Amino acid sequence: xxxxxxxxxxxxxxxxxxxxxxxxxxxxxxxxxxxxxxxxxxxxxxxxxxxxxxxxxxxxxxxxxxxxxxxxxxxxxxxxxxxxxxxxxxxxxxxxxxxxxxxxxxxxxxxxxxxxxxxxxxxxxxxxxxxxxxxxxxxxxxxxxxxxxxxxxxxxxxxxxxxxxxxxxxxxxxxxxxxxxxxxxxxxxxxxxxxxxxxxxxxxxxxxxxxxxxxxxxxxxxxxxxxxxxxxxxx
Numbered sequence: 001x002x003x004x005x006x007x008x009x010x011x012x013x014x015x016x017x018x019x020x021x022x023x024x025x026x027x028x029x030x031x032x033x034x035x036x037x038x039x040x041x042x043x044x045x046x047x048x049x050x051x052x053x054x055x056x057x058x059x060x061x062x063x064x065x066x067x068x069x070x071x072x073x074x075x076x077x078x079x080x081x082x083x084x085x086x087x088x089x090x091x092x093x094x095x096x097x098x099x100x101x102x103x104x105x106x107x108x109x110x111x112x113x114x115x116x117x118x119x120x121x122x123x124x125x126x127x128x129x130x131x132x133x134x135x136x137x138x139x140x141x142x143x144x145x146x147x148x149x150x151x152x153x154x155x156x157x158x159x160x161x162x163x164x165x166x167x168x169x170x171x172x173x174x175x176x177x178x179x180x181x182x183x184x185x186x187x188x189x190x191x192x193x194x195x196x197x198x199x200x201x202x203x204x205x206x207x208x209x210x211x212x213x214x215x216x217x218x219x220x221x222x223x224x225x226x227x228x229x230x231x232x233x234x235x
Contacts, residue, residue: 068132068190071182072139075173080139081146083179090135090145091122097145102168108202109165111226125150131160132186136179146170151183151197158195160187162231177211184215187233197231 071083086094098106098115106115117125125133131152135145147170150163162183166176187194199217201208203225212219217229 068186071178073175073178075170075175077173079170079173081136081170081175082139082142083134083136083147083149083182086126086133086135086148088123088126090126091117091119093143093145094122094135094148097148097167098165100167100169101165105165105168105171108205108208109163111200111202125152132191134179136166136175147175147179149179149183151186151191151194154198158193160191160194160197162197162199172207176208177214180211180215184231184233195232195234197233199229199231200226201229203227 067085072080073083074080095116098117101115103113103115107113124130131150133152134149136147136149137144138146145167147164147166149165151160152163154161162180164176164179166179184197187197199208199212201212203221205227209219209227209229212229212231215231217231220228220230
């Protein structure tokens with residue numbers, strides 16, 4: 001996750017739909033390809049969150065009740081942004097954003113020095129059966145991606161993993177905070193089967209740790225250079 005990242009509804013943005021995206025949209029479910037650099041399947045979750053997999057039937061395709069509306073926000077330096085659902089056609093713009101990000105930001109996001117997403121990986125991330133992926137663009141330039149946010153299934157039932165990468169030139173303006181809060185809101189109001197959100201970031205990523213603690217996350221700092229956080233989303 002990026003340095004800031006783990007880091008209002010508006011009019012609908014016209015977009016083309018793709019196979020497998022009619023219902024719902026970086027977690028490895030055991031059958032699909034995963035993004036290199038993602039966390040492993042260890043579960044730092046408390047017993048009251050975890051349940052035996054066999055006792056929880058997986059939802060078929062969709063995990064969202066409805067497509068969430070786009071989110072419009074203005075950063076601290078008065079730049080407007082729009083966050084919407086991601087689609088397969090967004091891959092080129094997503095990789096252009098990765099190329100503009102520093103290695104430090106990419107390492108904070110993926111825990112690896114990578115600056116590209118493969119078509120196979122992106123298809124997996126946009127597959128609604130695996131969770132939900134969003135992109136953020138400037139209002140004045142919708143063809144430029146400045147942030148990518150994921151709320152994805154994990155191997156633990158009812159638990160999603162949060163991942164955010166924000167382009168360096170847009171960090172420190174409150175975007176990571178708003179996107180994190182938006183994902184928690186979606187988990188509570190749009191997602192059918194989410195009871196908790198996990199996030200992993202570097203021990204030195206004080207900006208993201210501050211965002212997580214602001215959401216009353218349970219932060220585990222005993223895992224070496226990385227920190228695991230758990231956000232409970234049940235009301």
